[in-house]
Amino acid sequence: MKEKSTRICYNDSTGFPIKKIAHRLEKNVSQLVTEALLEYFEKRGIKY
Known part of the structure; x- marks a missing residue:
């Protein structure tokens, strides 16, 4: 990830x-x- 866009919400732990x-x-x-x-x-061998 080169740029962080402020419009995208980032997860605190993973980014x-x-x-x-x-x-x-x-x-x-x-x-x-x-x-x-x-x-x-x-x-299960079920015919569909």
Whole structure:
């Protein structure tokens, strides 16, 4: 991280830009949930 933007709220302990992480999670969470469910069904042998 070269620059700190005052517009981004930083976590006190880690220093990671929370908004970027939140946006990334928001974008990927549905895909992750879908993949996790498919993997769960495959392990259980459930037809979907």
